[in-house]
Amino acid sequence: MHAFAKQLLAGLRVLLLLTVLAGVLYPAAVWGVSRVPGLRANAEAVDTTLVGTGGRWFRTRPSAATLPASGGSNKGELNPEQDAVVVARRAEVAAREGVSGDRVPPDAVTASASGLDPHISPAYAELQVPRVARETGLAEDRLRALVAEHTAGGVVTEVVVDVPALDRAVERARAH
Numbered sequence: 580m581h582a583f584a585k586q587l588l589a590g591l592r593v594l595l596l597l598t599v600l601a602g603v604l605y606p607a608a609v610w611g612v613s614r615v616p617g618l619r620a621n622a623e624a625v626d627t628t629l630v631g632t633g634g635r636w637f638r639t640r641p642s643a644a645t646l647p648a649s650g651g652s653n654k655g656e657l658n659p660e661q662d663a664v665v666v667a668r669r670a671e672v673a674a675r676e677g678v679s680g681d682r683v684p685p686d687a688v689t690a691s692a693s694g695l696d697p698h699i700s701p702a703y704a705e706l707q708v709p710r711v712a713r714e715t716g717l718a719e720d721r722l723r724a725l726v727a728e729h730t731a732g733g734v735v736t737e738v739v740v741d742v743p744a745l746d747r748a749v750e751r752a753r754a755h
Contacts, residue, residue, distance in 0.1 A: 634742045634743070634746055635746045635749075635750070636707075636711045636714065636715060636745075636746050636749045637699070637704060637707050637711060637740070637742050637745055637746060637749070638687075638699075638703075638707060638742075639696060639697060639698075639699060639742045640686050640687070640689070640690060640696050640698075640699060641668055641687075641688065641689070641690045642690055642695070665688045665689065668687070668688040669683050669687075669688045672687045672688060672706075675710065676706050676707060676709070676710055677709070677710070678706060682706065683706065684700050684702040684703045684706065685700075686699055686700045686702075686703050687699075687703045687706070697741060697742050697743050698739035698740060698741060698742065699739065699740050699742055700738070700739065700740070701726065701730055701738060701739075701740055703740075704726045704730075704740040704742075704745070705723070705726065708722045708723055708726065711749065715749060715752075715753050716753070717749065717752055717753065721752060722749070725745060725748045725749060725752065726740055726745060728748065729741045729744050729745040729748060
C-alpha cells in the first residue's frame with residue numbers, strides 16, 4: 580500500500596506540473612508572442628516572408644484551402660475535378676495577365692498544399708510584371724529589377740521569388 584501511495588503522489592505531481600506547463604505557461608507564452616511588433620491585432624502577419632496570403636501586387640500560388648485555414652485538397656493529377664480546377668485557374672490567370680493560356684506557368688495554377696506558400700517561380704513573377712506596372716505606375720524595368728532582388732535559391736534549392744518581400748519593395752518604390 581505504501582508503494583501505491585508513492586506512485587499516486589508522483590502521478591499527481593506530474594499531472595500538476597503538466598497542467599501548469601501546458602495549461603498556463605504555454606498559453607501565456609503564445610499570448611506574449613502575439614503581442615510582438617509586426618503582428619496586427621487580428622494576428623495578420625505583416626512583416627513576415629514566411630507566409631503568403633495572396634499578395635497585394637504580385638499574386639502567390641492558389642490555395643487548396645480557404646484562408647485562414649490551411650491544408651491540401653488531396654486530389655491527384657489524374658483526378659478529373661483537379662483537372663477542371665487547373666483549367667479554370669489557367670483561364671483566370673491568362674485573362675488577368677492578358678496572355679494566352681500556354682504562357683501561364685504551372686505554379687500559377689497548381690495550389691500550394693498549405694495555401695500559405697509565399698514563393699512563386701521567376702516565370703510567374705515575370706508574367707505579372709506588365710499588370711503590376713499598369714496598376715502601380717512603376718516602369719516594367721524597375722519591377723523586373725525588384726523581382727531579381729527578391730529571387731533566391733539555386734544549386735540545392737528551387738529558384739523562387741519571395742512575394743511578401745517583393746510586394747513591400749513595390750510599396751516602397753511607389754512611395755518614392
